[in-house]
Amino acid sequence: xxxxxxxxxxxxxxFDALVRQYEQQVLRLALHLTGSEHDAEDIYQEAxxxxxxxxxxFRFECSFYTWIYRIxxxxxxxxxxxxxxxxxxxAVVVDQSGDEIDMLASVSDNRSFSNPAKELDRKxxxxxxxxxxxxxxxxxxxxxxxxxxxxxxxxxxxxMLNTTEETAKNTLFRATKKLRTQLAGLR
Amino acid sequence: xxxxxxxxxxxxxxxxxxxxxxxxxxxRHLAACTDCxxxxxxxxxxxxxxxxxxxVEPDPNFVARSRMRLEESLDALPPKRWYxxxxxxxxNNFANLQAAPAGVVLLLIVGAGAGTLGGYExxxxxxxxxxxxxxxxxxxxxxQPSDTPTEIANISSIEREPNSEIIHVxxxxxxxxxxxxxxxxxxxxxxxxxxxxxxxxxGVRDDSVGLLAAECRAGHAxxxxxxxxxxxxxxxxxKSEAVREKALEGLQPYVAEDMRVRDAVLEALLNxxxxxxxxxxxSVLEPVEAxxxxxxxxSTVANSDHNPHIRTVSRxxxxxxxxxx
Numbered sequence: 001x002x003x004x005x006x007x008x009x010x011x012x013x014x015f016d017a018l019v020r021q022y023e024q025q026v027l028r029l030a031l032h033l034t035g036s037e038h039d040a041e042d043i044y045q046e047a048x049x050x051x052x053x054x055x056x057x058f059r060f061e062c063s064f065y066t067w068i069y070r071i072x073x074x075x076x077x078x079x080x081x082x083x084x085x086x087x088x089x090x091a092v093v094v095d096q097s098g099d100e101i102d103m104l105a106s107v108s109d110n111r112s113f114s115n116p117a118k119e120l121d122r123k124x125x126x127x128x129x130x131x132x133x134x135x136x137x138x139x140x141x142x143x144x145x146x147x148x149x150x151x152x153x154x155x156x157x158x159x160m161l162n163t164t165e166e167t168a169k170n171t172l173f174r175a176t177k178k179l180r181t182q183l184a185g186l187r
Numbered sequence: 188x189x190x191x192x193x194x195x196x197x198x199x200x201x202x203x204x205x206x207x208x209x210x211x212x213x214x215r216h217l218a219a220c221t222d223c224x225x226x227x228x229x230x231x232x233x234x235x236x237x238x239x240x241x242x243v244e245p246d247p248n249f250v251a252r253s254r255m256r257l258e259e260s261l262d263a264l265p266p267k268r269w270y271x272x273x274x275x276x277x278x279n280n281f282a283n284l285q286a287a288p289a290g291v292v293l294l295l296i297v298g299a300g301a302g303t304l305g306g307y308e309x310x311x312x313x314x315x316x317x318x319x320x321x322x323x324x325x326x327x328x329x330x331q332p333s334d335t336p337t338e339i340a341n342i343s344s345i346e347r348e349p350n351s352e353i354i355h356v357x358x359x360x361x362x363x364x365x366x367x368x369x370x371x372x373x374x375x376x377x378x379x380x381x382x383x384x385x386x387x388x389x390g391v392r393d394d395s396v397g398l399l400a401a402e403c404r405a406g407h408a409x410x411x412x413x414x415x416x417x418x419x420x421x422x423x424x425x426k427s428e429a430v431r432e433k434a435l436e437g438l439q440p441y442v443a444e445d446m447r448v449r450d451a452v453l454e455a456l457l458n459x460x461x462x463x464x465x466x467x468x469x470s471v472l473e474p475v476e477a478x479x480x481x482x483x484x485x486s487t488v489a490n491s492d493h494n495p496h497i498r499t500v501s502r503x504x505x506x507x508x509x510x511x512x
Contacts, residue, residue, distance in 0.1 A: 154204050155450075
């Protein structure tokens with residue numbers, strides 16, 4: 001708490017200490033979500049610059065970890081959305097809760113996975129998983145990432161994404177359903 | 188339970204988010220429904236598959252490169268101008284005052300009241316006269332002599348005279364005061380809560396958190412007045428182990444009924460730097476050790492905590508959980 005207060009009072013050394021405390025987690029999340037060191041570094045950069053600029057607004061109502069993660073997840077969502085809009089032949093609709101639904105991603109595509117007997121090494125399998133994850137909507141991708149890979153509670157995920165626990169739960173449900181369809185041939 | 192609901196609950200159960208009573212209900216449904224059983228197997232298979240794209244720790248060179256670039260960007264930011272710094276200080280002070288509005292109002296009322304009544308001597312005489320008759324619920328306040336150094340609370344306005352170097356600054360001062368009263372007195376409680384967060388002296392924070400924690404343990408109206416929140420903030424952020432330990436003790440009675448308290452204790456178990464507090468957190472969690480989220484955290488600690496004693500204690504608690512269920 002002292003460190004945060006000192007950083008709020010303008011201490012650069014205190015802010016640097018906070019950066020060192022959280023940078024590993026921030027980079028790990030951004031790297032796994034974007035799959036690119038370049039994008040992860042940009043997100044890291046922008047997240048901590050924002051944190052530096054707005055640390056005075058931190059009110060200790062949640063943990064600092066949740067606050068910094070909220071900034072990072074917003075930047076990652078922007079990045080995932082930009083990637084999505086660059087993708088060709090995509091049909092995206094917005095559902096009632098404001099979530100994007102990728103119509104194509106929900107259609108099963110077994111062509112490339114039609115030979116289950118083929119032995120896939122871990123690298124190829126990892127690429128397939130990454131490809132399936134990239135077909136989720138940015139929000140689904142984010143909820144799945146935070147729950148499955150980062151092990152956060154749905155309530156915390158809801159707080160980070162400015163939504164309710166119930167919406168986070170439904171988004172996780174949709175994400176797992178889509179992933180199962182995408183990866184059906186791999187089991 | 189219908190199959191659609193079961194499918195949703197299978198996902199929640201797989202990620203440790205399903206309440207225990209619903210887990211039993213789901214198990215009963217799965218025992219009787221082949222389709223839903225397959226659904227669960229498919230989901231577990233997905234979880235296994237997803238491990239093929241693991242989360243990797245960033246390369247140290249990559250971390251160092253990113254930090255260097257960040258430091259360059261921070262260095263390149265123009266230094267904040269004096270009015271920006273002042274604005275920030277005012278905002279921070281205001282936020283601090285916001286954290287205990289009743290305390291602030293109390294201080295202002297006290298200042299105005301003491302002045303109206305004719306100053307320190309009258310107030311002191313009145314306090315002395317009433318001291319012996321002070322009831323537990325009645326708090327007494329005295330002002331310090333007027334030559335006592337005061338602190339600036341906030342700046343109300345700043346104006347510069349046109350074409351001159353003269354600046355008019357309107358500000359409010361905090362006048363040192365003394366108050367006495369029962370622990371049940373809301374004014375005393377507000378001040379203790381303020382002290383638990385803002386006191387620069389560890390001793391003051393220790394005393395205030397200790398008193399608030401004792402109130403909570405004794406079950407004296409520890410809800411709805413922010414005392415629990417103050418203890419959770421102390422547990423999460425206070426740099427003194429003694430203060431965090433007292434906060435944890437104060438939160439113990441509420442770990443079963445308040446999910447926010449449970450989350451704060453789980454965070455302490457995972458992240459606190461002091462092994463004694465992590466061990467104490469395990470004991471605090473014992474009444475709810477059968478809860479899914481608690482079991483998940485205990486299992487993480489049992490497998491990966493660097494302290495062997497904590498790993499052993501977590502395993503012991505985990506091994507007792509099914510018996511309790």
